[in-house]
Amino acid sequence: MLQTVLSERFSRLTDDQLDDRIRAAREALGRRLVILGHHYQRDEVIKFADVRGDSFKLAQWAASRKDAEYIVFCGVHFMAESADVLSADYQKVVLPDMSAGCSMADMAGLDQVEACWEDLKRLTSGKITPVTYMNSAASIKAFCGRHGGAVCTSSNASVVMGWALERADKILFLPDQHLGRNTGYRLGLGLDEMPVWDPYEELGGNAVDVLRNSRVILWKGHCSVHQRFLPQHVQQVRSRYPDIRVISHPECRFEVTQLSDEVGSTEHIIKCISESPAGTNWAVGTEIHLVNRLKNENPDRFIIPLDDCGCLCSTMFRIDPQHLLWSLESLLEGRVPNQITVPPDIAANARIALNRMLEISN
Ligand code: 13P
Ligand code: SF4
DSSP states (O other): OOOOOOOHHHOOHHHHHHHHHHHHHHHHHHHGGEEETTTOHHHHTTTTTEEEEEEHHHHHHHHHHOOOSSEEEEEEEHHHHHHHHHOOOEEEEOOOOTTOOOOGGGGGOOOHHHHHHHHHHHHOOOOOOEEEEEEOOOOHHHHHHHHOOEEEETHHHHHHHHHHHHHOOOOEEEBBBHHHHHHHHHHTTOGGGGGGETTSSSGGGEEEEEEEOSEEESSSSSSSSSGOHHHHHHHHHHHTTTTTTEEOTTTSSSHHHHSSEEEEEHHHHHHHHHTTTOOEEEEESHHHHHHHHHHHHHHTEEEESSTTTOOOOTTTTGHHHHHHHHHHHHHHHTTOOBBOOOOOHHHHHHHHHHHHHHHHHO
């Protein structure tokens, strides 16, 4: 579904008018509405979120709260899909702008994953468990559900991968090679046990022996925002600010996370910084809106982005106050705009993989 171009009556509104009308629509919808917001959302939007969180917290919320009729998801498409899969049938999930996708999720197509799976089954022996990062399409989550696998997020990847490694000889980890590598290494695997599968190469670009001796096969996907952080950025901030602490998201390259003092999900980054003593200096390797918010909310700590260009997730940025207002006012007029509905057969299998994650990590 494509995004409708908003009428000029939304783009002509001033910031104050937008705020007033969003507030009024929210109030009129009352308990029928819940607004969920991911930490990368801009301030003008996140301030209206009833619940803010990382992907895991937002999925937990969707699975446990059955009271709101409308869930307006200020985040990206795969998050809204997961909320639809985990919420009750009478709950309707709305993504304010349909162009809020995720380039990483688009890097693993179901046909490509099925082809990889067939090759792995044919060429290797033993059990393989597929694990997909939350940042993937519902069809990929369903694939994992069908094959005894699970979903993970950046806050529970170690637990989920540990669970899978105990049960299987190999993991096929989709679609973020960096999260897979960082987590596998943390669990004690060697880099040579984690080859990368390039879906555009014959056998993923690997020799058969390499696949046979592997423990984790890493899909060749990445986050274009986090991949921009480089080891040189860590070296630069450390030479400029000798007592700085570097904290990065596990979607960053292995070389960056290895040089960091702390690595974790957006929720972990917030907790670490807000609980650190006043006067602590931090360089943060994640999306710029979260870094700026941390800076504003912690004036007694020195906080800078790890890369001075400031990495922006342009798809998260698609959700703006104009689209939020349009969504809420449409709901008030009795229309459900941009409803995210995962087809029932895909949803059933995706739910298995998502619920498995929730069980493993609770
Ligand atoms: P978390 O909020 O789960 O850490 O995920 C970051 C992210 O990239 C979401 O797209
Ligand atoms: Fe996708 Fe990266 Fe944006 Fe997260 S930050 S939504 S992984 S492109």
